[in-house]
Amino acid sequence: METRLIKKDLLAGLIKGLAQDTLVYAPVQDEDNVLFKVLEKGMEPLTEYDNTKNAPKNFFFPQQETLMRYLKKERGSELLGVPGVTAEAVLFGVRPCDARSFVLLDNIFDDPQYRDPYYVDRREKTTIISIACTRPPYTACFCTSVGGHPLSSEGVDVSLIDLGDNWLAEFVTEKGEKLMKKLGDLPKGDEQWASKKEALAEKAAGAITTKIPGKDIKPWLDENFDHPFWDTIHASCLACGTCTYLCPTCHCFDITDEIKKSDGRRVRSWDSCMYWLFTHETSGHNPRTSQKQRWRQRFMHKFKYFVDNFDAIACVGCGRCVMYCPVNIDIRKIAQDISKL
Amino acid sequence: MENIEKQLREAAGKLLSEKKVDALVGYEKGTLPYQTAPCVITEPGEADKLVWNSFCSVNLAKYVHDIIFQHRESQKRVKPEDRKKKVVGIVARGCTTRSIILHLQEKQYERDEVVIIGVPCAGYVSNKKLNLAAKGKEIVECSFDGDTLAAVTQAGSMSIPLKEVLSDSCLSCRYNNPIISDMMIGNPAPPMNPGSEYVNVDEFENLSDEDRWKYFSKEMAKCIRCYACRNTCPSCYCKVCFVEQSQPKWVGVSIDESDTQVFQIMRIFHQVGRCVDCGSCIEVCPMGVDLRKFLKKLDKDGVNLFEHRAGESLDSPPPLSAHSTYDKEEFIFEP
Numbered sequence: 090m091e092t093r094l095i096k097k098d099l100l101a102g103l104i105k106g107l108a109q110d111t112l113v114y115a116p117v118q119d120e121d122n123v124l125f126k127v128l129e130k131g132m133e134p135l136t137e138y139d140n141t142k143n144a145p146k147n148f149f150f151p152q153q154e155t156l157m158r159y160l161k162k163e164r165g166s167e168l169l170g171v172p173g174v175t176a177e178a179v180l181f182g183v184r185p186c187d188a189r190s191f192v193l194l195d196n197i198f199d200d201p202q203y204r205d206p207y208y209v210d211r212r213e214k215t216t217i218i219s220i221a222c223t224r225p226p227y228t229a230c231f232c233t234s235v236g237g238h239p240l241s242s243e244g245v246d247v248s249l250i251d252l253g254d255n256w257l258a259e260f261v262t263e264k265g266e267k268l269m270k271k272l273g274d275l276p277k278g279d280e281q282w283a284s285k286k287e288a289l290a291e292k293a294a295g296a297i298t299t300k301i302p303g304k305d306i307k308p309w310l311d312e313n314f315d316h317p318f319w320d321t322i323h324a325s326c327l328a329c330g331t332c333t334y335l336c337p338t339c340h341c342f343d344i345t346d347e348i349k350k351s352d353g354r355r356v357r358s359w360d361s362c363m364y365w366l367f368t369h370e371t372s373g374h375n376p377r378t379s380q381k382q383r384w385r386q387r388f389m390h391k392f393k394y395f396v397d398n399f400d401a402i403a404c405v406g407c408g409r410c411v412m413y414c415p416v417n418i419d420i421r422k423i424a425q426d427i428s429k430l
Numbered sequence: 431m432e433n434i435e436k437q438l439r440e441a442a443g444k445l446l447s448e449k450k451v452d453a454l455v456g457y458e459k460g461t462l463p464y465q466t467a468p469c470v471i472t473e474p475g476e477a478d479k480l481v482w483n484s485f486c487s488v489n490l491a492k493y494v495h496d497i498i499f500q501h502r503e504s505q506k507r508v509k510p511e512d513r514k515k516k517v518v519g520i521v522a523r524g525c526t527t528r529s530i531i532l533h534l535q536e537k538q539y540e541r542d543e544v545v546i547i548g549v550p551c552a553g554y555v556s557n558k559k560l561n562l563a564a565k566g567k568e569i570v571e572c573s574f575d576g577d578t579l580a581a582v583t584q585a586g587s588m589s590i591p592l593k594e595v596l597s598d599s600c601l602s603c604r605y606n607n608p609i610i611s612d613m614m615i616g617n618p619a620p621p622m623n624p625g626s627e628y629v630n631v632d633e634f635e636n637l638s639d640e641d642r643w644k645y646f647s648k649e650m651a652k653c654i655r656c657y658a659c660r661n662t663c664p665s666c667y668c669k670v671c672f673v674e675q676s677q678p679k680w681v682g683v684s685i686d687e688s689d690t691q692v693f694q695i696m697r698i699f700h701q702v703g704r705c706v707d708c709g710s711c712i713e714v715c716p717m718g719v720d721l722r723k724f725l726k727k728l729d730k731d732g733v734n735l736f737e738h739r740a741g742e743s744l745d746s747p748p749p750l751s752a753h754s755t756y757d758k759e760e761f762i763f764e765p
Contacts, residue, residue, distance in 0.1 A: 121562060121718050122652075139568065142716070143654075152654065153684035226584075227568045229462075324470040325493070329658035331716045347682050358683050364657075366674050379500075412568070415658050415714030416488060417460040417467035 091266060092278030095256040100249070101133040103272055104181050104218075108132070112178040114148045116141050125182075134181055139226035140407065144337035145187050146194060148180055149211045152334075152359045156207070156344070159353040166353060172207075178215045179268070186232040186405040188219045188244040190337035196399040197340055207357075216264045219245040223293050229408030231299040231421060237405055239293040240286070250289070257282065301421045302428040303392075303402050309427055310393040314385070318430060322423055323380040325416045330361035332410035332418075333387070338403045341367070362386050388423060434549060434616040435482050438521065441547050441613055443477035445519050451545050454519035455493045457486040463572040464560055464581075468493060480521065484574065484592065487554040489708040491529030491664035494518045498539045499667075518544055523551035524605035525708035528741025529664035531610060532704060535747050538667065548611030550619035553600030555579070555592070556709070558718050563590045598722060599709030602627040609742065631726045646691070646724070652717040653690045655683075659711035659721060660697055665704040665740075672696060698724050703732040703748040706741045735761065 095103065107113055108128040115134030117126050122142045128134055158169040191212070198208035222230070222239035232239060242248040246265035250257045257278050260266045269275075279285065333339040343360040346353055360367055363384075368377040377383055395403035404420070411419050438456070445451045458469040458479045466485045470493065471477060501516040508514075522530065527546060534541060560569065560581075567583035574580075579590045593601070600606070604624035608614065634642065657673070660666045672680045673693055681696070682689040698721070705725045712722050732738050735758045736749035749757075 120652075121558060121566070123566070139566070153686070224584075228570050229568070325468040327492075327658055327661040327714065329661045329714070330654075330656035331658050331714075334654050334656050335716060343683065345683055347684065356682075356684055358685075361656075412462070413716045415662060415716070417462060417465045419461040422461055 091260040091269060092282055093258045093260070093269065093272075093275035094252075094278055095249070095258055095272075095275060097254055097256065100136050100256055104128070104179075105131070105133045107179055107181075107271065112176050113181055114145070114178065115181040125180075128181075136182070136220065138182075140184050140187070140409075141182075142335065142409070142413070144190065144335060144407070144409065145180055145183050146190055146337050146340070148178075148215070149191065149208050150194065150198070150340060150342075154207055154357045156355045156357055159355070161348060161351040161353050175211050175214055178211070179218065180215050181218045183217055183219045183245070184226075184407070185219055185221055185239060185241040185243070185245070185248075186230070186237050186407040187337045188217060189232075189237050189241065189405045190244075190407075191217070192244040193338050193395075193399070193401055193403055193405070194340055196401075216246045216268045217244065218247040218249060218268075221248055221250045221293075223251045223289060225293060225296050227408045227412065228299065229411040229421075230297050230406060231301050231408065232406035233294050233297050234299070234301040235303045235402045235404050235406045238290065239297065240290040250286070299421060301406075301424040303424075304396060306424060306427045307393060307396055309430060310389060313430075314389075316430070318427065319381055319385045321426075322418065323384040326363070326380045326384060326418055327416055328363050328365070328380055328383070329415065330359075330363055331413055331415060332420075333361040333363055334359060335409040335413055337405055337407055337409070338391070343367075362390070384418075388420070391420075392424070435480070437615045438482055438547065438549065439477045439480050441615060442471070442480055442519065442521070443474045445545060445547075446472070446477060447474035451517045451519035453497060453516070454521075455490045455497070456480040456521040457482065457490075460485070464555065464557065464569050470497065482521070482549055484553065484555050484596070486521075486523075487557070487597070487710070487713045488662050489526050489529055489664050489706075489710040490520055490522065491526050491533065492662060492667070492710075494520050494530065494544055495533055495538055495664065495667050498543055499669075515540075515543055517542070520544060520546055521549060522546050522608055522611065523549055524603065524607050524609065525551075525599070525706050526664075527608040527610050528605060528706035529708065531741040531744055532665060532706065532748070533667075534744065535741075536751070546608065546611040546613075548608030548614045550608075550614075550616045551600070551603075551606045552619050553592075553596040553603065553606070553622065554709075554713075555595050556597040557713060559595040559597070560590075563595055564588070597709045597713065598630075599707045599712070602629075603707075604739070605742065610744065628726060628730050630723055631730050634723055634727065647687070649720045649723075650691045650694050651687065652719045653685070653694060654717055655685055655690060655693065656716060658714040658716065659719075662710045662714045663701075664708070664710075665701055665706070666697065694719075694721070694724075698728065701725055702728050703736065703738055703750055704740050705729055 113128040114125055115128045116123050116138050123138045124143050125141050125145050157171045160167045198205040225239050242261045246262045248259040260269045341360045342357050344357050347356050369375045391403040442454050453470050453472050455470050457466040459481050460467045497518050505513045564583050567585045569581050569583055571582035577592045579592055581588050602624055603622040606622055607618045681692045738749045
């Protein structure tokens with residue numbers, strides 16, 4: 090693996106340079122929030138930030154996406170084609186937890202049988218640059234409990250690690266090495282890096298003090314769909330979509346036809362299992378009538394069904410749902426409470 | 431504050447043990463140092479987990495409405511003669527009681543279905559302002575020390591005057607003591623500064639049409655359509671919101687600029703004379719959309735045109751639900 094050193098104050102400029110001719114999606118300050126946004130020409134990305142409020146999954150799986158356009162005619166409709174292929178892009182400043190979300194989402198959208206062309210196209214053309222968490226940003230972080238690591242390069246093409254005066258760039262994949270050539274001449278990284286990384290990784294992982302039971306609670310979940318415990322978590326839930334819309338791994342969507350006069354669009358938009366409409370059937374019947382059932386679904390999907398299907402927990406431990414739930418329903422506590430049952 | 435908490439727990443425990451209420455809505459300690467969580471308790475033993483402090487933010491009246499309506503739904507399977515009322519207790523500050531008054535005026539439930547434990551309120555901490563004061567850093571420890579907030583972030587510790595981080599709704603609150611209650615706890619809270627209520631609105635009104643629209647568009651562009659604002663709002667209790675109706679479909683589901691704006695404009699317009707300025711919609715918004723400016727503008731119009739403030743008294747119905755021959759009409763004929 091190739092490694093290079095990038096001077097601390099040069100990084101933002103390098104990425105700004107990339108944005109001259111490439112689509113770059115990066116963390117920027119947007120009033121009170123740090124958000125992933127398209128880096129407009131001349132803008133510099135943040136390199137020192139905790140984590141973004143919106144998850145970078147938005148780039149591959151946007152909140153709304155036109156799948157095709159059509160012309161509504163007096164009888165039937167005429168297909169106007171599907172949106173063109175996307176351009177090469179760089180996704181800069183992804184935290185390792187969020188980068189793992191791409192690996193998890195690939196299970197869904199890049200399934201050999203049901204390949205989602207929109208997601209896969211962007212995924213293939215995008216080079217992902219992560220900024221490792223040498224100092225995990227939040228006490229709500231719990232990546233190490235769900236299969237992640239603050240210095241992990243899983244799902245990453247280029248991993249940047251803070252060494253004080255310099256960023257150490259690890260070019261993990263071929264895509265990453267291709268990008269390295271675009272960055273110009275950079276000094277090589279330390280030969281002894283591998284051994285030093287170990288100590289850094291251990292320190293970073295040690296700083297994550299929140300522990301939740303991950304796969305350990307799976308046997309309980311397998312057996313206890315009807316357990317009274319499920320009555321105890323939803324009472325204060327507002328049934329809003331904050332947790333699911335900020336979550337890097339939530340991926341449920343709805344497909345609707347949006348028609349203005351005769352211009353039709355088939356649109357895929359995010360949906361949330363927290364909404365009653367999510368399971369509302371055309372007949373008027375709703376198999377999930379209460380927030381209890383919706384909460385159980387959300388938790389089970391992450392900690393049981395996804396594990397059944399793909400042998401991984403559909404949670405990367407970023408802490409967004411913990412910090413931004415308006416009524417402080419804490420998924421860490423739910424997992425911990427279940428482990429005590 | 432501890433004294434209020436003690437009395438609150440006693441009162442709540444008593445209501446539950448004497449079966450005066452079937453459930454009680456209050457706040458409990460949260461898992462984050464700067465948050466409390468709304469909770470619904472049904473056993474007297476649970477009363478000890480109730481808390482009352484400046485982190486108690488969201489208006490709990492919505493829960494009362496939801497609990498009663500869920501109960502009525504379940505009663506549909508019970509023979510009419512065997513149907514029972516469900517009585518819900520609530521820990522209520524001034525704005526919460528305004529919402530209850532609005533519910534009662536709009537015939538959502540009867541007065542005997544809710545038992546109000548009134549608490550005086552010195553305002554709650556706005557998460558958005560707290561985040562700004564902490565310069566975006568996560569607060570890992572936080573405690574009250576009189577009129578200041580002692581906070582520890584990863585960048586170090588700081589002392590924040592409480593006034594700087596109280597919600598805007600609280601700073602200009604006119605009703606920080608409960609308007610109606612079945613029992614009161616603590617001494618009445620000192621007044622806030624209602625004189626400054628419309629300062630932001632006045633400034634906004636003086637902007638040009640273009641600038642006002644620009645500001646509105648900018649704020650609405652932040653919205654992710656999570657509906658936290660609508661779902662926490664005690665005045666937003668439609669069984670099916672127009673956003674979710676599909677026959678006819680009023681608004682698209684996407685975050686296209688126009689869809690988001692239509693959702694927000696229509697929600698805001700449904701609040702004429704009904705918004706109690708509890709600030710919950712602003713407090714729960716994960717993206718920090720400034721909804722208050724627009725809601726306050728309607729509130730100001732309600733005061734100027736109809737001399738009405740939402741939920742200020744049981745005898746003063748929302749202006750759009752009542753008719754008077756003296757109602758102003760200039761805004762219709764000479765807009």
